[in-house]
């Protein structure tokens with residue numbers, strides 16, 4: 001923790017309170033835009049939703065695309081090992097929930113490497129047919145039911161089953177594991193909390209996912225398969241095998257990282273196309289050659305992860321602000337992706353945008369999203385199936401989660417225009 005004698009004034013534009021996150025993305029961006037223009041690094045009060053009593057005097061909020069990139073690509077100045085969330089999380093929770101996301105240097109590299117072979121472009125290409133078939137059957141089912149919640153019936157199904165297939169998690173654990181993973185990102189939301197204290201929501205989610213992770217590690221040890229989790233059981237780091245706790249904590253991280261993000265992007269990406277029919281028409285005129293750029297724009301547009309934190313390892317200066325060792329530095333990806341200096345007309349959903357240097361997967365550097373190729377492959381096949389096979393698809397208004405981390409969609413009514421099966 002920082003010991004500062006020259007504490008700056010809190011910025012008059014408050015982008016830390018829960019009430020700020022309850023505003024619509026457009027309303028939030030009016031505030032972000034002012035900060036980007038006049039003080040891209042601002043001093044903010046600690047969040048009012050802390051899980052543990054706040055020990056920090058405030059934090060730095062970084063709101064432009066270029067500065068997010070600068071922070072992300074200088075891990076020697078801005079580390080992850082002190083935690084990555086905007087609130088104080090008890091240390092034992094952190095170690096279990098964040099695994100190598102909250103590690104630095106060689107330790108991080110060694111752990112990330114164990115997992116990375118399953119997520120290379122080559123490996124993702126190998127499972128493309130499986131992803132295509134899954135997208136087909138999800139859309140078959142949507143057409144069969146005619147209408148319903150798009151999140152539950154469509155968006156959730158693809159990432160949940162794809163990652164758990166890669167890991168080899170038996171079907172009967174999947175819904176529960178995904179449900180607990182959601183709890184880790186949504187404990188601020190009154191609907192999800194349903195009367196429980198935030199700490200209780202996180203603890204329930206964490207314990208639920210950990211116990212599945214431990215059971216799964218045990219199952220894999222007893223009966224190794226030919227998949228990434230079985231390889232992890234055999235793997236050694238610094239001459240020692242991973243413990244069940246290491247494995248369970250990696251499972252929590254992957255469940256958490258791999259589910260909610262892609263789910264939200266499928267939901268809000270589909271909505272973006274339906275709200276911008278000219279863009280959909282343009283895409284469908286030459287799907288194969290336009291889909292890659294379209295996906296980049298969808299990622300920028302949706303920005304499903306809104307923030308991640310680093311901690312300053314030494315005194316430094318960022319955009320003229322004096323950062324002290326130990327200060328928290330929070331990157332606001334949701335703001336960086338609307339930065340008018342990086343994206344002309346940032347509130348236009350424009351799939352021809354080139355270049356499109358968005359920071360939806362992070363601003364580069366060692367923690368850049370490990371699942372980015374996989375996520376893009378899932379998006380490609382979902383959009384392919386949805387837009388080619390459900391021409392009359394309409395979506396209602398999304399119900400958004402309230403919180404400062406994941407811009408998730410809780411519910412999204414869908415109508416296919418097809419007769420409803422009874």
Ligand code: HEM
Pocket residue numbers: 072100101102112159163253254257258259261262265303304305308359360361362363364365366367368369370371372374375
């Ligand atoms: C649209 C989908 C996704 C988005 C927007 C997204 C976004 C992100 C972001 C912003 C980070 C942090 C980057 C940083 O700190 O610099 C991250 C890290 C990570 N993501 Fe993703 N993600 C997505 C999908 C996935 C999927 C499908 C998986 C795997 C199944 C995954 C696994 C990970 C992992 C393991 C990390 C931690 C990497 C590290 O610390 O080395 N993500 N992701």
